[in-house]
Amino acid sequence: MVRNARKDALENRARIVEAARQEIASSNTTELRLNAIAREAGVGQGTLYRHFPTREALLVEVYRQEVDELVELAPRLLEGAEPVDALARWFDRVAEYARVKRGVLAAVEASVSRDLTTHSLGPIGDALTVLLHAGKTAGQVRDDVDAGDVIILIGYLSRLDEDEWDRRAHRLLRVILDGLRHR
């Protein structure tokens, strides 16, 4: 991360992420007991919190691969489809992740909304910005929304219970998409 990081610091960091990954994999639940992870990683609480100030920061790291995939998917979709359709497909992919790896969206949402004001939306926000911009340029997406707005709106995905998912997740994404359309 930083230039002159200490060797043990990096090791600890890696060990924490690994412990978190395993914890998530084994318990397949959204819950994450931070202190348990610290224990499993063989570090103190303080160490964990210094490396990852918030639970979300840790989740972002754990799901980095998934996040990266979403990010690089956006421009690819734009090449092969109308902007609004690209957005729709991107939504579908987000939903897929949100369903299987519940932590992904929760992490993104929380970390983004934390500094919505700072205009730094993180990688996911940037990907969304690209999609929205294309949509606006093509006159398919309303002009008065930004990536932050959309992340706020689709945030419900991370709060949906498993048993409501099938009935609501995709339908509500379509409602939001229609709301985003230029009229």
Added chain:
Amino acid sequence: MVRNARKDALENRARIVEAARQEIASSNTTELRLNAIAREAGVGQGTLYRHFPTREALLVEVYRQEVDELVELAPRLLEGAEPVDALARWFDRVAEYARVKRGVLAAVEASVSRDLTTHSLGPIGDALTVLLHAGKTAGQVRDDVDAGDVIILIGYLSRLDEDEWDRRAHRLLRVILDGLRHR
């Protein structure tokens, strides 16, 4: 609440609600330290939790008046306006409450989404159902949404930071409204 309630139980219940109300009034924050309220009300933790199993249950009680107002507003709006416009105005009113009395919507949202499956959406959900039904009948609102959907979508209001409010709250309500429109 129940028929044969014990006198002291009712007193305690009232005292808890009163303590909560004061706590909210004085600290004007969304936070609510349940144990502090129990202490102020002069009851044990157990007592508080028996009367109000969840933090939301307590908030609903605290904001009962506001909730009632929202409920009886819905049919009144329908008398004087097109269904979609009534819905829009009702949204505005919800936003107003969500801004000033942050707890209202948080409570409603949480308590509703807790038993979305049981088809009991609570009073607010019922009010919304009326609005949506009128809109669908008039062909102004899409047929494939229910009150639960809408509550989920507008739930972002209770999560918006004060400083993002002005920029996003109403705009996003309009986006949602557009998404709900029949097309």
Added chain:
DNA sequence: CGAAGAAGCGGACACGTGTCCACTATATCG
């Protein structure tokens, strides 16, 4: 009215979170 049983009470407890700070290991520089 007094006994009995049920409804309600309340505080101790187990657990998780996040902070703080005295200590330790590491990188750097003379």
Added chain:
DNA sequence: CGATATAGTGGACACGTGTCCGCTTCTTCG
């Protein structure tokens, strides 16, 4: 290479939550 400043460590702690259960108080019924 050894001194030293400092980044990094880890665990104790203060706090909040929610549960559990032995005890108390109310109500009811003979």
